[in-house]
Amino acid sequence: MPKPVTAPKRDLPTHAESFNPPEEYLLDDKEKLEYDALDEEDKPTNYLPAKFEALRKVPLYENLIKEHFERCLDLYLCPRLLKKKVNVTDPSKLIPELPSPNDLKPFPTQISIDYIFHTTNVRALALSPNGLYLASGDEDHNVAIWSTRTTKIVRTYKLPNKVIDCIEWCPNTEFCLLSVANEELVHIIAPALYGKEQTSTTESLLSLSKKTYEMELAASDKAKKEQFIRWDFSGLDTKVKGHKMITLHAKHIIARLAWHIKGDYFATMANNV
Numbered sequence: 001m002p003k004p005v006t007a008p009k010r011d012l013p014t015h016a017e018s019f020n021p022p023e024e025y026l027l028d029d030k031e032k033l034e035y036d037a038l039d040e041e042d043k044p045t046n047y048l049p050a051k052f053e054a055l056r057k058v059p060l061y062e063n064l065i066k067e068h069f070e071r072c073l074d075l076y077l078c079p080r081l082l083k084k085k086v087n088v089t090d091p092s093k094l095i096p097e098l099p100s101p102n103d104l105k106p107f108p109t110q111i112s113i114d115y116i117f118h119t120t121n122v123r124a125l126a127l128s129p130n131g132l133y134l135a136s137g138d139e140d141h142n143v144a145i146w147s148t149r150t151t152k153i154v155r156t157y158k159l160p161n162k163v164i165d166c167i168e169w170c171p172n173t174e175f176c177l178l179s180v181a182n183e184e185l186v187h188i189i190a191p192a193l194y195g196k197e198q199t200s201t202t203e204s205l206l207s208l209s210k211k212t213y214e215m216e217l218a219a220s221d222k223a224k225k226e227q228f229i230r231w232d233f234s235g236l237d238t239k240v241k242g243h244k245m246i247t248l249h250a251k252h253i254i255a256r257l258a259w260h261i262k263g264d265y266f267a268t269m270a271n272n273v
Contacts, residue, residue, distance in 0.1 A: 137164025172263025
């Protein structure tokens with residue numbers, strides 16, 4: 001049998017639990033009302049300090065049997081383990097030894113793939129869910145979509161004169177959508193790259209979102225509806241393939257953008273400055 005583990009000792013009683021506590025531990029009428037108004041979980045103790053002239057005048061504690069039962073139940077259900085204390089004389093031995101740089105060779109010695117287009121710092125990168133396309137945005141408000149197989153540019157967008165802060169692809173491959181955070185603007189771009197079926201489904205989704213937004217805007221207060229975000233669907237009127245776009249106008253700079261894993265929703269985080 002394993003060595004028995006002793007049960008943890010109960011806390012020693014405090015002055016407030018005495019049958020003759022000092023006066024500062026007793027509650028006045030106002031404090032008693034405040035104590036009774038608290039929830040059972042918020043009360044610091046399950047009793048009120050009381051004072052008796054002698055120990056023989058102390059009545060039987062009404063929760064005695066219940067507390068003893070809960071104590072036995074805790075001891076029965078609570079697993080206890082012995083923890084061995086480790087005496088460390090040299091703390092430096094706890095730190096693992098780093099491998100030698102010679103053991104990490106060979107290091108990369110040449111560039112395998114090079115994407116050349118941007119003339120300013122690239123601020124955001126995103127790989128499409130199927131791995132065939134790479135989107136990038138720079139400080140000169142340029143967005144480029146590359147083919148990862150050939151490193152050729154398949155789409156370019158010149159957005160308003162603002163820095164590209166974040167780029168994310170819609171994870172649902174039934175739609176070909178790219179979201180771009182452009183300071184106070186969020187652009188939902190349909191680059192039409194996956195195929196004819198996905199392109200048709202994506203355009204139908206954008207048209208449906210326009211109708212739904214206009215219906216909700218007509219049914220509610222327009223000023224209240226556009227209090228935080230205003231949708232602009234003028235980018236859907238273009239007939240150029242791969243350049244359909246919806247623009248969302250926010251009041252603050254969008255710092256982060258993330259899609260739901262199913263592609264039904266996306267969330268933005270703004271810097272409220």
